[in-house]
Amino acid sequence: MKNKHNFLILISIMTVLFFSSCDKSEHQVIAQLDTTQQIMNRTITECDDCPVGYCCGAIELLQSGMYTIQFCGVYTAMSGTPCGPFSPGAPCSTISGTSSSIMLDGMGDRMLFCVPIDGSFRIYYSGSGTVDVRITIEYDVVNPNWENIELDSSTPEYFYADEGCTLESC
Numbered sequence: 001m002k003n004k005h006n007f008l009i010l011i012s013i014m015t016v017l018f019f020s021s022c023d024k025s026e027h028q029v030i031a032q033l034d035t036t037q038q039i040m041n042r043t044i045t046e047c048d049d050c051p052v053g054y055c056c057g058a059i060e061l062l063q064s065g066m067y068t069i070q071f072c073g074v075y076t077a078m079s080g081t082p083c084g085p086f087s088p089g090a091p092c093s094t095i096s097g098t099s100s101s102i103m104l105d106g107m108g109d110r111m112l113f114c115v116p117i118d119g120s121f122r123i124y125y126s127g128s129g130t131v132d133v134r135i136t137i138e139y140d141v142v143n144p145n146w147e148n149i150e151l152d153s154s155t156p157e158y159f160y161a162d163e164g165c166t167l168e169s170c
Helices: 002-020
Strands: 054-061 066-072 082-086 095-098 100-105 110-116 119-125 130-136 147-152 157-161 167-169
Touching: 054 100, 066 082, 066 095, 066 130, 082 119, 095 119, 100 110, 110 119, 110 157, 119 130, 119 147
Parallel strands: none
Antiparallel strands: 054 110, 054 130, 066 100, 066 119, 082 095, 119 157, 130 147, 157 167
């Protein structure tokens, strides 16, 4: 009886060891950083990309050519350099944050950005001459209100986003 009892204990221990010794390495996944690819800036591709409490905005080029427009005080999901502070006057508050450059290439090209509700932002064209664009901060509604502006290379434009995501010039 004692041998039978010891034999059952031995079989139980062997069974536990057998099942616990199975090689689990085939189930393990080790992630490695791909160092061959350059990290790229993201962009806002839809209004759902905007943080909560932000208005969804868009800028659209109204002429042919390629232009780089600089923003300060907006969220574009891109890295940049610090900008500001700028104090354009009422109704705008002091503007600062990260500078974002958006390149528009060809008539109708459009890029999205996000503006904090009750926040202010700056648009600047640093090239030569002027560029005609239109902007809205109601891009997520069916018929957004657009404002046509001519950006002059020497004069930045300042705007304010009220609680209803209505655009106001400063």
